[in-house]
Amino acid sequence: MNRQDGAERPYDIVLFGATGFVGALTAEYLAAHAPEGCRWAIAGRSRARLERLRDRLTAISPRCADLPLVEADVSDAAALRELAESTHVVATTVGPYLWYGEELVAACAEAGTDYADLSGEPEFADRMFLAYDARARETGARIVHACGFDSVPHDLGVYYTVQQLPEGVPLRIDGFVRSNAVFSGGTLASALNAMGRGPQTLRAAKERRLHEPRLVGRRARAPLGAPRLSKETGTWALPLPTLDPQVVARSAAALERYGPDFRYRHYASVKWLPVALGGVAAVGAAFALAQLRVTREWLSSRYAPGEGPDAERRDKSWFTVRFVGEGGGRRVFTEVSGGDPGYGETAKMLAESALCLALDELPKTAGQVTTAVAMGDALLARLESAGIRFRVADSR
16 A cells, blocks of 8 residues: 555545536546545535535445535635645645645645645746745655646656667657647636746746756756657647646656656647647737736636536547657657546546555655656556556557
Protein backbone atom coordinates (compact mmCIF):
# COMPACT_ATOMS: atom_id res chain seq x y z
CA MET A 1 0.00 0.00 0.00
CA ASN A 2 1.08 3.64 0.09
CA ARG A 3 3.46 5.41 2.44
CA GLN A 4 0.66 6.83 4.61
CA ASP A 5 -0.61 3.51 5.94
CA GLY A 6 0.78 4.21 9.39
CA ALA A 7 -1.12 7.47 9.83
CA GLU A 8 -4.79 6.65 10.42
CA ARG A 9 -7.14 9.31 9.09
CA PRO A 10 -10.91 9.15 8.56
CA TYR A 11 -10.68 9.25 4.75
CA ASP A 12 -8.46 7.95 1.98
CA ILE A 13 -9.70 10.57 -0.52
CA VAL A 14 -11.68 13.80 -0.26
CA LEU A 15 -12.96 15.27 -3.54
CA PHE A 16 -13.16 19.07 -3.15
CA GLY A 17 -15.39 21.00 -5.55
CA ALA A 18 -17.50 17.89 -6.06
CA THR A 19 -20.69 19.76 -7.01
CA GLY A 20 -19.15 21.58 -9.99
CA PHE A 21 -19.47 20.20 -13.52
CA VAL A 22 -16.20 18.26 -13.68
CA GLY A 23 -16.32 17.65 -9.93
CA ALA A 24 -19.65 15.85 -10.26
CA LEU A 25 -18.32 13.73 -13.14
CA THR A 26 -15.32 12.82 -10.97
CA ALA A 27 -17.62 11.91 -8.09
CA GLU A 28 -19.71 9.74 -10.42
CA TYR A 29 -16.56 7.96 -11.58
CA LEU A 30 -15.47 7.31 -7.99
CA ALA A 31 -18.96 6.06 -7.12
CA ALA A 32 -18.72 3.52 -9.92
CA HIS A 33 -15.05 2.55 -9.59
CA ALA A 34 -13.70 3.17 -6.08
CA PRO A 35 -12.91 -0.27 -4.64
CA GLU A 36 -14.66 -1.78 -1.66
CA GLY A 37 -13.07 -0.41 1.49
CA CYS A 38 -11.90 2.86 -0.05
CA ARG A 39 -13.02 5.60 2.32
CA TRP A 40 -13.89 8.70 0.37
CA ALA A 41 -15.93 11.85 0.86
CA ILE A 42 -17.22 14.76 -1.19
CA ALA A 43 -16.56 18.35 -0.18
CA GLY A 44 -17.83 21.79 -1.14
CA ARG A 45 -19.25 24.96 0.30
CA SER A 46 -22.97 24.08 0.05
CA ARG A 47 -24.32 21.21 2.10
CA ALA A 48 -27.60 21.26 0.18
CA ARG A 49 -25.78 20.79 -3.13
CA LEU A 50 -23.61 18.06 -1.62
CA GLU A 51 -26.74 16.25 -0.42
CA ARG A 52 -28.29 16.44 -3.90
CA LEU A 53 -25.11 15.08 -5.42
CA ARG A 54 -25.03 12.24 -2.90
CA ASP A 55 -28.55 11.28 -3.95
CA ARG A 56 -27.36 11.07 -7.59
CA LEU A 57 -24.35 8.99 -6.58
CA THR A 58 -26.53 6.60 -4.60
CA ALA A 59 -28.38 5.80 -7.82
CA ILE A 60 -25.03 4.72 -9.26
CA SER A 61 -23.93 2.79 -6.18
CA PRO A 62 -26.11 2.13 -3.12
CA ARG A 63 -22.92 2.26 -1.04
CA CYS A 64 -22.98 6.05 -1.51
CA ALA A 65 -26.10 6.43 0.62
CA ASP A 66 -23.85 7.09 3.62
CA LEU A 67 -21.12 8.94 1.73
CA PRO A 68 -19.61 11.56 4.09
CA LEU A 69 -20.11 15.24 3.26
CA VAL A 70 -17.49 17.85 4.15
CA GLU A 71 -18.39 21.54 4.15
CA ALA A 72 -15.48 23.82 3.31
CA ASP A 73 -14.95 27.04 1.39
CA VAL A 74 -11.79 28.18 -0.40
CA SER A 75 -11.79 31.36 1.69
CA ASP A 76 -11.89 29.48 5.02
CA ALA A 77 -8.29 28.54 5.84
CA ALA A 78 -9.25 26.78 9.08
CA ALA A 79 -11.80 24.57 7.31
CA LEU A 80 -9.26 23.69 4.63
CA ARG A 81 -6.68 22.74 7.25
CA GLU A 82 -9.25 20.49 8.94
CA LEU A 83 -10.12 18.95 5.57
CA ALA A 84 -6.45 18.26 4.74
CA GLU A 85 -5.81 16.71 8.14
CA SER A 86 -8.77 14.33 7.72
CA THR A 87 -7.58 12.52 4.61
CA HIS A 88 -4.59 10.97 2.87
CA VAL A 89 -5.39 12.56 -0.52
CA VAL A 90 -7.26 15.68 -1.60
CA ALA A 91 -8.40 15.94 -5.23
CA THR A 92 -9.71 19.37 -6.18
CA THR A 93 -11.56 20.75 -9.21
CA VAL A 94 -11.93 24.30 -7.85
CA GLY A 95 -10.37 26.77 -10.28
CA PRO A 96 -9.08 29.02 -11.65
CA TYR A 97 -6.47 27.78 -9.23
CA LEU A 98 -4.46 30.98 -9.17
CA TRP A 99 -7.44 32.65 -7.46
CA TYR A 100 -8.88 29.74 -5.48
CA GLY A 101 -6.18 27.11 -5.03
CA GLU A 102 -3.38 28.35 -2.80
CA GLU A 103 -4.92 27.87 0.64
CA LEU A 104 -5.64 24.21 -0.09
CA VAL A 105 -2.10 23.58 -1.36
CA ALA A 106 -0.77 25.24 1.80
CA ALA A 107 -3.00 23.09 4.01
CA CYS A 108 -1.95 19.86 2.29
CA ALA A 109 1.75 20.74 2.39
CA GLU A 110 1.50 21.45 6.11
CA ALA A 111 -0.54 18.31 6.91
CA GLY A 112 1.56 15.91 4.83
CA THR A 113 -1.48 15.21 2.65
CA ASP A 114 -1.18 14.29 -1.02
CA TYR A 115 -2.82 16.81 -3.37
CA ALA A 116 -4.04 16.46 -6.98
CA ASP A 117 -5.69 19.10 -9.15
CA LEU A 118 -6.67 19.88 -12.74
CA SER A 119 -4.63 23.06 -13.08
CA GLY A 120 -3.13 23.90 -16.45
CA GLU A 121 -1.92 27.27 -15.14
CA PRO A 122 1.87 27.69 -15.36
CA GLU A 123 1.96 30.67 -13.01
CA PHE A 124 0.04 28.78 -10.34
CA ALA A 125 2.37 25.76 -10.54
CA ASP A 126 5.44 27.98 -10.29
CA ARG A 127 4.10 30.02 -7.37
CA MET A 128 3.08 26.89 -5.48
CA PHE A 129 6.55 25.42 -6.02
CA LEU A 130 8.18 28.54 -4.64
CA ALA A 131 5.86 28.76 -1.62
CA TYR A 132 5.25 25.14 -0.60
CA ASP A 133 7.62 22.65 -2.24
CA ALA A 134 10.11 22.81 0.63
CA ARG A 135 7.46 22.31 3.32
CA ALA A 136 5.85 19.46 1.39
CA ARG A 137 9.21 17.71 1.18
CA GLU A 138 9.53 18.03 4.95
CA THR A 139 6.07 16.59 5.66
CA GLY A 140 6.10 13.99 2.85
CA ALA A 141 3.18 15.52 0.92
CA ARG A 142 3.09 14.93 -2.82
CA ILE A 143 1.76 18.03 -4.60
CA VAL A 144 0.70 16.92 -8.09
CA HIS A 145 -0.76 19.53 -10.42
CA ALA A 146 -2.25 18.92 -13.88
CA CYS A 147 -3.92 15.55 -13.26
CA GLY A 148 -6.41 15.90 -16.13
CA PHE A 149 -6.04 16.34 -19.87
CA ASP A 150 -3.53 18.95 -18.76
CA SER A 151 -1.14 17.13 -18.54
CA VAL A 152 -1.60 13.38 -18.03
CA PRO A 153 -1.75 12.14 -21.66
CA HIS A 154 1.30 14.19 -22.58
CA ASP A 155 3.37 13.49 -19.46
CA LEU A 156 2.60 9.76 -19.34
CA GLY A 157 2.63 9.53 -23.15
CA VAL A 158 6.22 10.76 -23.21
CA TYR A 159 7.04 8.50 -20.24
CA TYR A 160 5.65 5.55 -22.23
CA THR A 161 7.54 6.60 -25.38
CA VAL A 162 10.83 6.88 -23.50
CA GLN A 163 10.41 3.26 -22.40
CA GLN A 164 10.35 2.20 -26.08
CA LEU A 165 13.72 3.88 -26.76
CA PRO A 166 17.31 2.92 -25.84
CA GLU A 167 18.71 3.90 -22.44
CA GLY A 168 21.63 6.21 -21.82
CA VAL A 169 21.42 8.13 -25.12
CA PRO A 170 20.11 11.58 -26.12
CA LEU A 171 16.36 11.46 -26.83
CA ARG A 172 14.17 13.69 -28.99
CA ILE A 173 10.38 13.45 -28.76
CA ASP A 174 7.67 15.53 -30.44
CA GLY A 175 4.01 15.34 -29.41
CA PHE A 176 1.09 16.14 -31.74
CA VAL A 177 -2.36 16.73 -30.17
CA ARG A 178 -5.68 16.33 -31.99
CA SER A 179 -9.22 16.56 -30.59
CA ASN A 180 -12.74 17.49 -31.60
CA ALA A 181 -13.79 18.46 -28.07
CA VAL A 182 -15.06 21.81 -26.80
CA PHE A 183 -13.50 23.84 -23.99
CA SER A 184 -14.95 23.72 -20.52
CA GLY A 185 -15.97 26.95 -18.81
CA GLY A 186 -13.25 26.42 -16.21
CA THR A 187 -10.60 25.79 -18.86
CA LEU A 188 -11.64 28.95 -20.72
CA ALA A 189 -11.47 31.02 -17.55
CA SER A 190 -8.02 29.65 -16.69
CA ALA A 191 -6.72 30.22 -20.22
CA LEU A 192 -8.00 33.80 -20.38
CA ASN A 193 -6.59 34.49 -16.95
CA ALA A 194 -3.16 33.19 -18.00
CA MET A 195 -3.25 35.19 -21.26
CA GLY A 196 -3.92 38.35 -19.29
CA ARG A 197 -1.03 37.75 -16.87
CA GLY A 198 1.94 37.44 -19.21
CA PRO A 199 4.41 39.56 -17.15
CA GLN A 200 3.41 37.88 -13.87
CA THR A 201 3.74 34.43 -15.44
CA LEU A 202 7.20 35.23 -16.77
CA ARG A 203 8.33 36.60 -13.39
CA ALA A 204 7.13 33.48 -11.57
CA ALA A 205 8.89 31.22 -14.08
CA LYS A 206 12.13 33.22 -13.76
CA GLU A 207 12.02 33.08 -9.96
CA ARG A 208 11.38 29.34 -10.07
CA ARG A 209 14.44 28.80 -12.26
CA LEU A 210 16.55 30.62 -9.67
CA HIS A 211 15.40 28.25 -6.91
CA GLU A 212 15.14 24.90 -8.71
CA PRO A 213 18.10 22.53 -8.36
CA ARG A 214 20.27 22.61 -11.47
CA LEU A 215 20.87 19.41 -13.40
CA VAL A 216 24.50 18.29 -13.37
CA GLY A 217 25.74 16.27 -16.31
CA ARG A 218 22.31 16.08 -17.94
CA ARG A 219 19.92 18.31 -19.91
CA ALA A 220 16.11 18.32 -20.07
CA ARG A 221 14.48 20.87 -22.35
CA ALA A 222 11.08 21.73 -23.82
CA PRO A 223 11.73 24.51 -26.36
CA LEU A 224 8.89 26.11 -28.30
CA GLY A 225 8.92 24.64 -31.80
CA ALA A 226 8.15 26.52 -35.00
CA PRO A 227 4.97 26.05 -37.07
CA ARG A 228 5.59 23.48 -39.78
CA LEU A 229 4.11 20.81 -41.99
CA SER A 230 4.79 17.57 -40.12
CA LYS A 231 5.87 14.75 -42.41
CA GLU A 232 5.43 12.29 -39.55
CA THR A 233 1.71 13.01 -39.10
CA GLY A 234 0.76 14.58 -42.43
CA THR A 235 -0.70 17.58 -40.61
CA TRP A 236 0.19 21.17 -39.84
CA ALA A 237 1.98 21.36 -36.49
CA LEU A 238 1.35 24.51 -34.43
CA PRO A 239 3.42 25.01 -31.25
CA LEU A 240 1.38 24.86 -28.04
CA PRO A 241 2.85 27.10 -25.30
CA THR A 242 0.87 25.36 -22.56
CA LEU A 243 1.86 23.85 -19.22
CA ASP A 244 2.20 20.38 -20.79
CA PRO A 245 5.77 20.66 -22.17
CA GLN A 246 6.93 22.21 -18.91
CA VAL A 247 5.55 19.21 -17.03
CA VAL A 248 7.27 16.81 -19.44
CA ALA A 249 10.60 18.63 -18.99
CA ARG A 250 10.26 18.40 -15.18
CA SER A 251 9.64 14.66 -15.42
CA ALA A 252 12.71 14.34 -17.65
CA ALA A 253 14.83 16.31 -15.19
CA ALA A 254 13.77 14.05 -12.32
CA LEU A 255 14.05 10.66 -14.04
CA GLU A 256 17.41 9.32 -15.27
CA ARG A 257 15.62 7.05 -17.78
CA TYR A 258 15.03 10.09 -20.02
CA GLY A 259 18.73 10.06 -20.83
CA PRO A 260 21.61 12.53 -20.69
CA ASP A 261 20.14 15.03 -23.16
CA PHE A 262 16.35 15.15 -23.54
CA ARG A 263 14.24 17.47 -25.71
CA TYR A 264 10.46 17.63 -26.08
CA ARG A 265 8.35 19.81 -28.41
CA HIS A 266 4.58 20.09 -28.14
CA TYR A 267 2.22 20.82 -31.05
CA ALA A 268 -1.42 21.05 -32.03
CA SER A 269 -1.96 18.84 -35.06
CA VAL A 270 -4.28 20.37 -37.69
CA LYS A 271 -5.12 18.63 -40.95
CA TRP A 272 -6.11 21.59 -43.11
CA LEU A 273 -4.08 24.79 -43.55
CA PRO A 274 -7.15 27.14 -43.51
CA VAL A 275 -8.21 25.62 -40.19
CA ALA A 276 -4.68 26.06 -38.84
CA LEU A 277 -4.61 29.71 -39.91
CA GLY A 278 -8.06 30.28 -38.44
CA GLY A 279 -6.96 28.74 -35.16
CA VAL A 280 -3.92 31.00 -34.97
CA ALA A 281 -6.11 34.05 -35.68
CA ALA A 282 -8.64 33.03 -33.02
CA VAL A 283 -5.96 32.52 -30.37
CA GLY A 284 -4.42 35.85 -31.31
CA ALA A 285 -7.76 37.61 -30.95
CA ALA A 286 -8.43 35.94 -27.60
CA PHE A 287 -4.97 36.93 -26.38
CA ALA A 288 -5.58 40.57 -27.37
CA LEU A 289 -8.99 40.66 -25.68
CA ALA A 290 -7.60 39.00 -22.55
CA GLN A 291 -5.26 41.95 -21.94
CA LEU A 292 -8.18 44.10 -20.73
CA ARG A 293 -10.11 43.07 -17.66
CA VAL A 294 -13.49 44.12 -19.03
CA THR A 295 -13.13 42.12 -22.26
CA ARG A 296 -11.56 39.20 -20.40
CA GLU A 297 -14.53 39.02 -18.05
CA TRP A 298 -16.94 39.36 -20.96
CA LEU A 299 -15.32 36.43 -22.78
CA SER A 300 -15.32 34.30 -19.64
CA SER A 301 -19.00 35.07 -18.98
CA ARG A 302 -19.95 33.59 -22.38
CA TYR A 303 -19.14 30.14 -20.98
CA ALA A 304 -18.93 30.26 -17.21
CA PRO A 305 -16.92 27.87 -15.01
CA GLY A 306 -19.10 24.97 -13.90
CA GLU A 307 -20.87 24.78 -17.26
CA GLY A 308 -20.27 22.16 -19.91
CA PRO A 309 -21.75 20.21 -22.83
CA ASP A 310 -24.42 17.56 -22.44
CA ALA A 311 -23.70 13.83 -22.38
CA GLU A 312 -24.53 13.40 -26.07
CA ARG A 313 -21.90 15.96 -27.10
CA ARG A 314 -19.33 14.48 -24.71
CA ASP A 315 -19.95 10.99 -26.09
CA LYS A 316 -18.95 12.22 -29.56
CA SER A 317 -15.71 13.83 -28.38
CA TRP A 318 -12.26 12.24 -28.66
CA PHE A 319 -8.55 13.00 -28.46
CA THR A 320 -5.33 11.52 -29.76
CA VAL A 321 -1.75 12.48 -28.95
CA ARG A 322 0.80 11.03 -31.35
CA PHE A 323 4.45 10.98 -30.32
CA VAL A 324 7.51 10.65 -32.52
CA GLY A 325 10.56 9.61 -30.53
CA GLU A 326 14.17 9.23 -31.65
CA GLY A 327 17.36 8.14 -29.92
CA GLY A 328 20.26 5.73 -30.27
CA GLY A 329 19.49 5.09 -33.93
CA ARG A 330 15.89 4.06 -33.21
CA ARG A 331 12.70 5.86 -34.19
CA VAL A 332 9.35 5.01 -32.62
CA PHE A 333 5.77 6.20 -33.09
CA THR A 334 3.42 5.95 -30.12
CA GLU A 335 -0.11 7.16 -29.42
CA VAL A 336 -2.34 7.97 -26.47
CA SER A 337 -6.05 8.15 -27.23
CA GLY A 338 -9.37 8.34 -25.46
CA GLY A 339 -12.82 9.89 -25.36
CA ASP A 340 -13.94 13.37 -24.35
CA PRO A 341 -10.78 15.01 -22.97
CA GLY A 342 -12.22 18.05 -21.23
CA TYR A 343 -14.81 16.25 -19.13
CA GLY A 344 -15.19 12.46 -19.10
CA GLU A 345 -11.53 11.56 -19.52
CA THR A 346 -10.34 14.42 -17.31
CA ALA A 347 -12.65 13.23 -14.52
CA LYS A 348 -11.33 9.70 -15.02
CA MET A 349 -7.71 10.88 -14.90
CA LEU A 350 -8.23 12.89 -11.72
CA ALA A 351 -10.13 10.09 -10.00
CA GLU A 352 -7.56 7.45 -10.97
CA SER A 353 -4.74 9.76 -9.86
CA ALA A 354 -6.39 10.13 -6.45
CA LEU A 355 -6.94 6.38 -6.17
CA CYS A 356 -3.36 5.75 -7.24
CA LEU A 357 -1.94 8.15 -4.64
CA ALA A 358 -4.17 6.71 -1.93
CA LEU A 359 -3.93 2.99 -2.60
CA ASP A 360 -0.96 1.99 -4.78
CA GLU A 361 2.66 1.13 -4.06
CA LEU A 362 4.53 4.13 -5.45
CA PRO A 363 8.06 5.53 -5.61
CA LYS A 364 9.08 7.47 -2.54
CA THR A 365 8.66 11.11 -3.55
CA ALA A 366 7.57 14.35 -1.92
CA GLY A 367 7.19 18.00 -2.78
CA GLN A 368 5.79 19.29 -6.06
CA VAL A 369 6.11 16.34 -8.46
CA THR A 370 4.65 15.40 -11.84
CA THR A 371 2.30 12.50 -12.55
CA ALA A 372 5.12 10.55 -14.23
CA VAL A 373 7.45 11.04 -11.27
CA ALA A 374 4.88 10.45 -8.52
CA MET A 375 2.86 7.63 -10.09
CA GLY A 376 4.49 6.50 -13.36
CA ASP A 377 3.81 2.85 -14.14
CA ALA A 378 1.00 2.53 -11.58
CA LEU A 379 -1.08 5.35 -13.05
CA LEU A 380 -0.33 4.25 -16.60
CA ALA A 381 -1.66 0.78 -15.79
CA ARG A 382 -4.74 2.23 -14.12
CA LEU A 383 -5.57 4.43 -17.11
CA GLU A 384 -5.10 1.57 -19.56
CA SER A 385 -7.49 -0.56 -17.49
CA ALA A 386 -9.93 2.38 -17.49
CA GLY A 387 -9.98 2.57 -21.29
CA ILE A 388 -7.34 5.16 -22.19
CA ARG A 389 -5.14 3.57 -24.81
CA PHE A 390 -1.32 3.70 -24.85
CA ARG A 391 0.21 1.92 -27.83
CA VAL A 392 3.18 1.71 -30.15
CA ALA A 393 1.68 2.85 -33.44
CA ASP A 394 4.65 2.17 -35.69
CA SER A 395 8.44 2.00 -35.49
CA ARG A 396 11.29 2.39 -37.94
